[in-house]
Structure formats: C-alpha cells, structure tokens
Amino acid sequence: MKADIHPEYTSVTVTCSCGNTFETRSTLCSPLSIEVCANCHPFYTGKQKLVDTGGRVQRFRDRYKARIKDSTEQQ
Template identity: 55%
Template sequence: MKQGIHPDYDTIKATCTCGNVIETRSTLKGELHLDVCSACHPFYTGQQKVVDTGGRIDKFKQRFGAVRRSK
C-alpha cells in the first residue's frame, strides 16, 4: 500500500432513532444517524405485518377492469 493516500479508518458511533447505539469502524468523520437498526426493524424483531396483496389486485381489477387479449 502507498503511504498517505488512504482515508483514516476510525471508530464511530451509529445512533438509531430507537435509541440504540452501535460502535463500528468507518472512514466517515463524526457520528452516523440511522432510521432503523437490527433492534427495531420488523424483520429482526418478528413483528412483521402481512400485506393483503390479493385485495389490492382485486380492487385494481374492479376499478380498471381486466383486459383480455385474444390471439
């Protein structure tokens, strides 16, 4: 590696909106503010919501009609 051309790789604190603080290493200066983290994201906490996509599709077909094309 060449000396003096690489950015500094220091320890920073990443703070989530839920209050969780994570210490990590980065080339960024200062603190990092996150919207979600593994402590509050629904995928990791097991509090996922099931979206009713079938109802949305039926509602769309009722509004705009199903168009069938003949060959």
C-alpha cells in the same frame, strides 16, 4: 501502491432513532445517525406485516368490469 492515499479508519459511534447506540469502525470522522437498526427493524424483531395484494386485484377487476362488458357487447 501509493502511500498516504487511503482515508483513516477510526471508531465511530452509531445512534439509531430508537435510542440504541453502538460503536463500529468507519472512515467517517463524526458520529453517525441512522433511522433503523437491528433492534428496531421489523425483520429482526419478528413484527413483520404481510401485505395482501389479493384485495388490490379484486379492486382492479371491479373498476374495469364495466369496460370489459361494453367491449364484449360491441364485438
């Protein structure tokens, strides 16, 4: 293995947009800013929202209902 080719592994302070800060180790030299951490991410906080796609399917069917009727009448 070659000597002195690996970056230095140092302590870095990570700051989240929610205000949470913690320290980790990284090859970065400057403080790190992130948008989402475990304290504010919906998966970890239990505030997940379920997206219902059933309404979208019905909207699609309603939109193309006229075209389906026209094509069956022509045949």
